[in-house]
Amino acid sequence: MPKPAQTPAQFTPSxxxxxxxxxxxxxxxxxxxxFAYRQGKAGGYLHVYIGMEPLVVGWLNVIKKGYDYVxxxxxxxxxxLVLGSDPVAVMAEIMxxxxxxxxxxxxxxxxxxxxxxxxxxxxxxxxxxxxxxxxAFAAKYRGEDRVTLCYLGDGAANAGVFYETLNMCGLWDLxxxxxxxxxxxxxxxxxxxxxxxxxxxxxxxxxxxxHERVDGMDLLQTLSDxxxxxxxxxxxxxxxxxxxxxxxxxGHGAADNDQSLYRTAKEVDQAKKRDPIHLFxxxxxxxxxxxxxxxxxxxxELEERVEQxxxxxxxxxxxxxGEVYEHVYTDMTPExxx
Numbered sequence: 406m407p408k409p410a411q412t413p414a415q416f417t418p419s420x421x422x423x424x425x426x427x428x429x430x431x432x433x434x435x436x437x438x439x440f441a442y443r444q445g446k447a448g449g450y451l452h453v454y455i456g457m458e459p460l461v462v463g464w465l466n467v468i469k470k471g472y473d474y475v476x477x478x479x480x481x482x483x484x485x486l487v488l489g490s491d492p493v494a495v496m497a498e499i500m501x502x503x504x505x506x507x508x509x510x511x512x513x514x515x516x517x518x519x520x521x522x523x524x525x526x527x528x529x530x531x532x533x534x535x536x537x538x539x540x541a542f543a544a545k546y547r548g549e550d551r552v553t554l555c556y557l558g559d560g561a562a563n564a565g566v567f568y569e570t571l572n573m574c575g576l577w578d579l580x581x582x583x584x585x586x587x588x589x590x591x592x593x594x595x596x597x598x599x600x601x602x603x604x605x606x607x608x609x610x611x612x613x614x615x616h617e618r619v620d621g622m623d624l625l626q627t628l629s630d631x632x633x634x635x636x637x638x639x640x641x642x643x644x645x646x647x648x649x650x651x652x653x654x655x656g657h658g659a660a661d662n663d664q665s666l667y668r669t670a671k672e673v674d675q676a677k678k679r680d681p682i683h684l685f686x687x688x689x690x691x692x693x694x695x696x697x698x699x700x701x702x703x704x705x706e707l708e709e710r711v712e713q714x715x716x717x718x719x720x721x722x723x724x725x726x727g728e729v730y731e732h733v734y735t736d737m738t739p740e741x742x743x
Contacts, residue, residue: 416628418694422703424466424624425689428458428682429704431483433711434492435655438482438499438513442659446719448501449512452480456654459681460586461487463627464554467635474540476524476533477556479514480586484556488521492711496718503724508732510724531557531564534583538570541581545642552639553581560591562605574644575612582638583609583646586621588653593667609646621649622679625688652676 416424435453442451454461461483465475470488477484485495490506498505499513506516507526516526524540527533537555544551561567562585574581585605589596596603609616615637619630630647638645654677656664664673689695695703730738 421689421694424462424628425682425685425695425700426703426707427462427466427487428624428685430707430711431458431461431486432682433708434486434496434714435482437711437715438496439655439659441496441500441715441719446500447513447659449514450479451499451513451659452657453655453659454480454483454653456676456680457586457588457621457651458483459624459627460556460584460621460649460651463621463624464584464631464635467628467632468552468554471521473551474522474524474537474544474553475556476537476540476553477526478530478533478558478561479526479528480558481514481516481526485516485518485521485523485526488518488523490516490518490521490523492714493717493721496714497721500718501723502718502721503728504718504721508724508728510729510732531561531567533557534561534564534567534570537581537583538574538579541574541579541644542577545577545579550639550642551580552635553579554584555581556584556586558591559585559587559589559596559605560594560599561585562608563591563599567608571609571612571614571644571646575609575614578643580638580642581644582634583644585646585648586651587618587648588651590653590657590667592657593661593664595667604648606646606648609644614644614646616646616648618648618650621651622681622684624681624685652679654680 432455435455438451438453441447465487475484482495486492494504494506495516498507498509498511498516501509501512503509506518514526514528534555534557537553541553587605591599606616606618620626634645634647686700690697
């Protein structure tokens with residue numbers, strides 16, 4: 406299935422280095438998040454993007470950042486970081502600190518940055534797809550040419566609300582791209598055990614929505630596919646459904662400690678031969694964009710930067726107890742009632 410990457414003539418060496426930096430930074434950031442969870446400093450639950458970096462670095466670098474809309478589910482750290490959110494605020498949110506993107510009340514699954522048109526960060530599987538449809542409807546209603554990127558997992562592709570949303574988006578020709586992150590597992594269940602038709606891109610067919618399956622491990626191919634599809638949706642003002650084939654190297658969540666229940670070590674080792682960062686490193690060195698020594702220096706620099714971010718977030722204050730009922734949907738104080 407993987408296709409050879411096209412020559413990225415449109416990208417300068419400086420841009421290619423920036424893409425590399427973003428993927429390596431995200432990898433170190435996610436590893437540090439796992440560390441924070443193990444230290445008991447990240448409450449709630451935690452899902453990392455290790456192995457899936459091109460899905461955010463590739464797609465979010467071809468949209469109009471801060472103008473187009475982005476919404477996703479609970480594996481959301483990379484989206485906020487690539488869209489430009491303050492990484493200290495992202496880490497602070499994961500650690501429940503008052504300086505976090507959601508004032509420390511959302512945690513890992515509920516990052517949100519309205520200033521960058523990033524609408525989360527949602528924990529109900531598939532539930533946010535309807536909100537993504539709403540964002541696309543708003544853009545079309547106002548006569549804007551914004552494109553909405555709505556990410557969802559392969560398990561969410563079976564949710565009823567997703568089908569209702571596809572129906573309305575197809576009916577109303579809404580400018581939205583549904584990006585199904587097919588990392589082969591819905592929590593600990595392999596794709597073939599939860600999907601009657603494992604070719605998830607076909608979900609768009611009954612609703613007249615253009616659809617295709619693409620490779621999500623090769624950054625250059627991802628950039629090429631993303632640019633082509635985003636341009637089409639912006640021009641045609643119609644929906645599109647993309648199934649991106651990827652693989653998560655980590656567990657479903659930070660507490661997924663026994664992955665042998667649903668995959669073998671041999672399988673993981675095989676998948677890591679297409680580690681997206683290593684694939685991109687090989688390209689950069691082979692095409693003399695950067696030397697191996699320079700890439701190693703970048704790796705060390707970014708690892709140190711993430712350590713600084715972690716320490717800054719860890720030193721920041723927790724929310725005041727009196728803030729617990731502020732900025733939430735209810736006007737009820739449980740101790741007092743309405």
